[in-house]
Amino acid sequence: MQLFIYHYSYILIPPTGKDIVYPLLVHAKKECIKNNKNLIPFFVTNASLINEKIVNELTSFNPVFQITLDGGEKLHNSVRIWKSSNKGTYQHIIKMILLLAEKINKGEGNKGNIITIRINYNDETLDDIKDIIRDLDGIDKNKVFFQLERVWQTIGKVNIDQKRKLKEALLYIASKGYNVGHGLFGFKRVACPAEISSYAIINWDGNIYKCNGRTLKKEEKEGILLPNSTIKWNKEQRLKREITTFENDTCLKCKMLPQCIGPCSQKIIENEDKPIGNICSLQFADMDIKEYLQINFEIEMMKKHSIGHSFE
Structure with missing residues (x-):
């Protein structure tokens, strides 16, 4: 489980740490109020272990969530099941998404959504989009973002x-x-939150990292959490993160630069002195630049003019 808490910091809690979360939130909220800071708890979860009791306990903290679906009910349940009963988790997750949207409101400092529904798609999954939308009928759409x-x-x-x-x-x-x-x-104002100076991933063992997209190995930590709650950073690693992610010919000539901001610092560090094209996001995109811009334009026009687009 991941808990986004405090000023651009992640605290990673082991799967067995559910009893830690509530006391941690209570303490964090108290400290944030004392220091005039906003607290935005952010849970990255598959929602299978969330229940109504947990939702009710979280309401006063105004958290936000990223919840993953692997397709419609049949496809999702083929890969995500309860270990105890061998049954699918889809209906429970949908129920919890609806409950969270009903009971959780935006907190101070949160200008975005409450729930990001991340759909991990392949070509088969895309056929299930209408079913997923149907299953969420009645939800407050202003609280939901699909990724x-x-x-x-x-x-x-x-x-x-x-x-x-x-x-x-x-x-x-x-x-x-x-x-x-x-x-x-x-x-986005940076390629990745890891480029934000005050951003930190605090692992359960006190080791500090910047990239949550990689295995958190002790030998690759970028700092440690001290007893006084400050961070002692590895200066050499910190300097590597302070590079500008788009100052190269490929990025500066690209039409997508204002939205992309270049590859993240983690990829640049791993790529070393190899051509930047090796890690360009467009190398892994499903559309070329022209198609991206066209679709993005159509979506923005729909939002601006509330124009329906039917694919029934």
Whole structure:
């Protein structure tokens, strides 16, 4: 479980740490009030272990969530099951999404949504979009954001028909009144939160990291949490993170630069002195730049003018 808490910091809690969360939130909220800071707890979860009691306990903290679906009910349940009963988790997750949207409100400092529904898609998953939208009927759409991310094992295996499916899925979600993002879509002021100086991932053992997209190995930690709650950073590692992610010819000539901001610092560090094209996001995109911009424009126009787009 991941808990986003305090000023651009992650605290990673082991799966057995559910009894830690509530006391931690109580303490964090008290400290934030004392120091005039906003607290925005952010849970990255599959929601299978969330229940009504937990939701009720969390309401006063105004948390936000990222919850993953792997398709419609049949497809999701083929990969996500209860270990105890061997039954699928889809209906429970949908129920919890609806409950969270009903009971959780935006807190101070939260200008975004309450729930990001991340759909890990392959070409089969895209056929389930209408079913997922139907199952969420009645939800407060202002509290929900859909993020579509291709399953990494299928990246680079996209044909014309699959591009069509993705475009239709994005437009369909937007036509139903939801905000939706995919790949490079969406405004961001940095390539990744890891580029923010005050951002830190605090592991359960007190080790500090910057990238949550990699295995948190002790030998790759970038600092440690001290007893006085300050962070002692590895200065050499910190300098590597302070690079500008887009100051290269490839990025500066790219039409997508204002939305992309270049590869993240983690990829640049790993890429070393190799060509930047090796880690360019467009290398792994399902559409070319022209298609990205066109779809993004259509979605923005739908939001601005509330124009429906039917794919029934």
